[in-house]
Amino acid sequence: MIIVLRSGATDAEVEAVCRRIEAMGYRAHTIRGEVRTVIGAVGDDRGKERLRSLESIEYVEAVTPILQPFKLASREVKREATTVPVKGITIGGERLVVMAGPCSVESREQVLEVAMRVKAAGATVLRGGAFKPRTSPYAFQGLEEEGLKYLDEARRETGLPIVTEVMEPDKVDVVAEHADVLQIGARNVQNFSLLRRVAETRKPVLLKRGMSTTIQEWLLSAEYVLAGGNPHVILCERGIRTFEPTTRFTLDLNAIPVVKKLSHLPIVVDPSHGTGHWEYVEAMALAAIAAGADGLIIEVHPKPEDALSDGPQSLKPDRFAKVMERIARVAEAVGRRL
Amino acid sequence: MIIVLRSGATDAEVEAVCRRIEAMGYRAHTIRGEVRTVIGAVGDDRGKERLRSLESIEYVEAVTPILQPFKLASREVKREATTVPVKGITIGGERLVVMAGPCSVESREQVLEVAMRVKAAGATVLRGGAFKPRTSPYAFQGLEEEGLKYLDEARRETGLPIVTEVMEPDKVDVVAEHADVLQIGARNVQNFSLLRRVAETRKPVLLKRGMSTTIQEWLLSAEYVLAGGNPHVILCERGIRTFEPTTRFTLDLNAIPVVKKLSHLPIVVDPSHGTGHWEYVEAMALAAIAAGADGLIIEVHPKPEDALSDGPQSLKPDRFAKVMERIARVAEAVGRRL
């Protein structure tokens, strides 16, 4: 931490801050500039967050952290890339993962049809929501446990592992019984009780970035899972909230190289939620792969115009198959493959 | 809903969209413009959200809602302002409510001291966090149930009702046993499972706006509580995330007149989290009252420089007392009182 004093701070004030820093167990290292004095606090990082309270002292201007606050998620602690094994496939390796399927599980027929179509097109994981977080209490809330059963059946039929969302700590056990990957949705990225509970399952976790979560906060949410003993975290960029209205969110592909620099965790991209319009999904899927993403999660629906949720952003199976061909070409251009 | 067709849509395409709208149970009303055709879908609003899926049709340009999607929270459904009774005080009436206290309950002594000081200064509700949602797993996570007991004791000593946060559905019962108002934090504003559970308690709910929640989404979260049978919702503006770094968040006071126009629910403002710096709390507290807020929630700590959380934004009790005097004057200028 760097503690910046107000200009004109007296020697006694500098001294007082140093004493406080030392009382908290750090060494204080003072640099006197021409206008201001700054003090570096040196020592074990774990508890340094507490030093921020020094900012409430009248002659302290600011307290600025130097280190990233996450540890287990950090590339500095673990240099080699993490891979997450999911039923025989590996996420984060040379091969890309493509998770595909409907936004919501709507019926047995729907999910079975989509599962077969996306498998045929080359997808390796089936997505589908049984518990749905909906902005409005009057919108379709998902088939819940019935939906999980249809997903089970789709896995039996196709062999595709399942990723599905869990929304509350109490449902973690039941969802974990059916799912191969537990999805934490964007709105729950800082639901810390839920993060602690999914950590306990030791199952792979797909952790979506919140719509206004900084990358640092997102990695701290990953840290909750890692610190809870579960190393199997897959990050998922799905768009952030900005002022631009032509897309539902602003898919932030910059997050890919940033995450790759700061962390060893694999990252996949959701161009369906990120853009909100099926017409933009292909371009952003290709871009994500070119930028170095480890995979994609894409919404596919046999009849988007009848979908109970997120129809506008769903691809039809035929179009999805064509997009997969293009993904394969871009993957090869950057040294990856489907 | 207004369905806008692509320019050049054929008569058959217009006809096809009309048939779909009618199949969903609405009347279709076509307006042919010079460039485009738009179709209004008229009928019961509850399920109109489904019409959005029409946007996935290639010759549909956009589907635009006309009505606000919330009902029970709407000023159109209930014209007179809602007041929420909390142990003898009334939130949303002529008298303003001021909730004050520490960010976290840190010890019995701390919370008792603050409680007495803020009561002496004129606060009418005591705030204090026992369960703390912290961005980092390594930060202080709250005293949990022990903290609730200290709050109980502070209430017995001072008579001040208690507002404290609940973070997960499983803890709603234990928190509701001790709290007079259940706080839903900004990070849980779209934790729909939690919203449904606090609705069941019928206790007053302080619903903080999320850091990137639109006012419409926030009122839809209120709608979850209202639709669950609990009419006692108090909204709390606490800052949104923007590009500006000099404040921790951007406290959005515009939300006050907007909420007053759209909804009948009372709204209070949190200038402590909203700005993140004690020096800006007074100005924004006064501004909130002038803009028509029904009250404030302010962090007060006897020694902010030793606080376990949010020290930089906490007022010392003496300063809080002075701020209260100024609040009283501004309140009077706008026809309210403490």
Added chain:
Amino acid sequence: MIIVLRSGATDAEVEAVCRRIEAMGYRAHTIRGEVRTVIGAVGDDRGKERLRSLESIEYVEAVTPILQPFKLASREVKREATTVPVKGITIGGERLVVMAGPCSVESREQVLEVAMRVKAAGATVLRGGAFKPRTSPYAFQGLEEEGLKYLDEARRETGLPIVTEVMEPDKVDVVAEHADVLQIGARNVQNFSLLRRVAETRKPVLLKRGMSTTIQEWLLSAEYVLAGGNPHVILCERGIRTFEPTTRFTLDLNAIPVVKKLSHLPIVVDPSHGTGHWEYVEAMALAAIAAGADGLIIEVHPKPEDALSDGPQSLKPDRFAKVMERIARVAEAVGRRL
């Protein structure tokens, strides 16, 4: 400047950075932490911006400034508040300034009528746009020089000084001939050529904040005018761009206490552009005064529904008069007056 090295930087690398810092004329002061080394660069601040380029060195993690980059605009350089004299009135003193008038000058009759009405209600400066920056080339672009003449006439009739916008360096002379205060619009806040030209006139400058300008950048734009020899700068907060769609912009009242802390310059607030809706103007005007603003700029139009620009955010004269009464009461509550 604080230069943070990558973890694992070697002694030779630390040494190399120090030598570069010294070659640029600064003293290098090294702090070795447990994980990282940071180096403070101490010396004259003016040219420190160049140190940022060190960030391009592979083993440098980040270069972080400690000081605010503006000088003449800074409260540290000039502690007492600046007041700007405008034809017998003083902006930035105990008395508040209220600038009012139409968005655009549309006709002689319109501007004369509004001028008399706002003067009667207590406004002390007349606003009105003759040169209009319009997002669309097909929108009304202003009456230009003809509009300036009508403003002249309105000043002669009412005695109110005039604030009007200047959009390009070449028009500064002609606008300065007619205007008492030169307005720099939000879209030109970083039009540095224009800032340099208005500095030369030595006339008061109303410098609007850009819709995505940080407060630091805004004060640096003010610094262009001050460094050009013109001390008469009035800042104007007018709303920033965020994700919230119910208001046209998000009026950022937090800017008031932040500017008052960082700078000695007066600040006024524009609730008309800031909210975009006449219904929200009163609440935000009162809030701005309570937060410590030195004045307001408000759009008033005799027939908003016929306005050639910004009708939705304009007050009718009668409503404006009522708002002025309420402003007077809040002003008094915070120790100011109209």
Added chain:
Amino acid sequence: MIIVLRSGATDAEVEAVCRRIEAMGYRAHTIRGEVRTVIGAVGDDRGKERLRSLESIEYVEAVTPILQPFKLASREVKREATTVPVKGITIGGERLVVMAGPCSVESREQVLEVAMRVKAAGATVLRGGAFKPRTSPYAFQGLEEEGLKYLDEARRETGLPIVTEVMEPDKVDVVAEHADVLQIGARNVQNFSLLRRVAETRKPVLLKRGMSTTIQEWLLSAEYVLAGGNPHVILCERGIRTFEPTTRFTLDLNAIPVVKKLSHLPIVVDPSHGTGHWEYVEAMALAAIAAGADGLIIEVHPKPEDALSDGPQSLKPDRFAKVMERIARVAEAVGRRL
């Protein structure tokens, strides 16, 4: 335009709005819903912006445009893609354009060295700033006309056409004398006087998106140039301002498919300014090409650590050459070539 009335609007009020719409020269088409009445205004679009003022009527809830407000920039008006010829190369065709060079022209030697290096690596246009818009008045402001002469010399030596920024109307002629493409910087995207002047030159214009400009506003700025008689507009996405601090801006690649849908104009991407860090440039350059961009503009500097501006985001020539090889592979994967 769709005019939405408040719920409970009377027949007389509906009638009054219809009469106003008709008085403005449009046909009014009324749809009575269960809760609200909406009125469509049908007719020539050019002046429809004026209908927005109806929102100031007390019983009008909102006025919502249906059509995009730009015409000449619209894909609906011109279906085939526009190509812009620049000295023998074509921007917007199958071949990608790569513009490369230093942020600022700093010396004759620097610009000649970079020009030869980027040409050798396959760049087809040389970039370099002679007039520099700098946030701080104390930062290096560019070599101005001297810089233009060095660019001239670099063109003679290498044959590369030149793109360089023009910041004010008065300098358009002198810059146009030397430049092959006139760059309008992000801060000037709504400097309408400047847009009108560059339109008159009939030279190709590289129009950067502003840091908080919506895509619609950006295309309206393009419309100023097109409506001024200059069809040679190249759009350039360079990052928008969001809350995320790990990148200098958030490069918004979503803009590529959105622009391709809404407009026929070519679009290039600036990953250097967009991310602000050289380490992220390659990933985002590849992603831009995969997403369908027509080219790139990349900062290259022989010694970024000594650069007078934007050192942290500049590539060294060797790295640039390697990035070009990867760009070629991704280009081929999406059916384009360098």
